[in-house]
Amino acid sequence: MSYIVFNGELTKRDTISIDIEDRGYQFGDGIYEVVRVYNGRLFTWEEHVERLYASAEKIRMTVPYAKEEMKAVMEKLIEKNQLTDGTIYLQLTRGIAPRNHAFPGSDVQAVLVAYTRVSDRPVALMEKGADALVVEDKRWLHCDIKSLNLLGNVLAHQEALDAGCYEAILHRDGVVTEGSHTNISIVMNGTVYTHPANNLILNGISRKVMLKACDSTATSYKEEAFTVEQLLKADEAFITSTTLEITPIRRINNQPIGIEGEYKVIKKLQEAFTADIEAECGPLH
Template sequence: MAAMISMQKVFLNGKFIDKDSAKISIFDRGFIFGDGIYEVVPVVNSTMVERDGFWDRFQRSLSEISLNLPYSKGEFETILNKLIKINSLKEGGLYIQITRGIAPRDFIFVKGIEPTIMAFAFADSVLENPKSKSGISIISTEDIRWKRRDIKSISLLGQCYAKNQAAIAGADECFMVENGYVTEAGSSSAFIIKDHTLITKPLSNEILPGIRRNKLLSLATQIGLKVQERKFSMSEVYNADECFISAATIILLPVIKADGKAINGGKIGQYSLKLRELYKNSLITEANKIKEIK
């Protein structure tokens, strides 16, 4: 899964500017402490999709670390839509980041300063990701992150460490393991299917509440799958009928190998294919409806 490469125009503190001209202070608390949160919104047919899920989680993360966005929902969506337009973005996503702002180095949440607000657009194949047809491989890694993973924090060193281990091993992604059970993947939600049952870890402070996660649980029941929200181990992953990950701009990618062991004989399962197709079609429908309203 490739790194995000931003398009030419970015939004920074009220202005749309060339990405090479965008600068922040070395005293920004995001730079010094990782004191901030981020979000990623998928774009299909030049339209933001799953906006409500994005906004709810964005607002929740801000609230959890006492940060305020100085824009209403409508004002901020106008900014994001302009970012799509000036970059002529057809398909991909928007990366949004807000930090507490610039202040003398102090560990407390400094009050009375202006937040730093940044967003950029990036192109990506959301609907027809080539990995959705070939499947991906993962390895298991120890989950060494902090205990508030439900906050979409910009402090991602634990994830970087885990995903770098995966890259060294020649894998596409990793499943992080804590106390013998999978928490989530390095930058995505983790799922297995066994005996016609979709299994994923329950929501708590131990995982990020994936926006795709909720939709997939709903779609699963529509195609005859039972749903269990419970812990599962890597042994269950190895012996699963199917396994997959989900995230903002990948929708769903099937996992066909874990720690060198083939899942489902190394073949993509029928439910993974059905779920991705249903999800993809729902995003296309949503984007088309939004464009009609505009």
């Protein structure tokens, strides 16, 4: 895992240092993606790169690489690091310039960094489920941008960890938005509910794969917000993310959700999710 991508080039990790005037470092002025790799192949790359460009546009940042160029260098990175199962973290910052809130001049280029990490599918968690804590969503109003500014998410996540939970489920005035690093959905009377993809949540790529799984399994779904009260009374609840795929929620605020381990709808959706991965990346072991 000794190679990284730095400004479009493959470079040895220990030869790179980050400039203290990188705007990502000083302002969190940048965007990122985490992309899953199964069997050495990128999963849902097109969706991730589209979201990256959309995030860049929303923060008025120019990506100095074409989408195909970006894919080619990520594939080279996977090959060079011999990554079979894991993730690529990639981020773009608005570049290096003397510290000033104003955007730097057009001569300053965005800085691209990407590296790989080995990780297996969290199969035990996906089977048993994770515990969660409901926490107030105190973030800004552009949660659709996959921005480097994650302090609100970090603080909420830590609050959940401190309470012995795995994830924080965020709410604004009693309406559930998403998790600190996941999207959340519930099942009520056989229908899946998840917050609409607006400015209050990140439109997760795994959320999209999950909705596709609803279609392929003839499970009805509504992109409709639900309340904390409905969440606690749900038949099933689950989180989705690039690394967690579809992971059931076992307890919320120490209260069991549905029947532990049963996860009828969730299991059906997990199977369809796996089939989608296998269709793109080959058989999973």
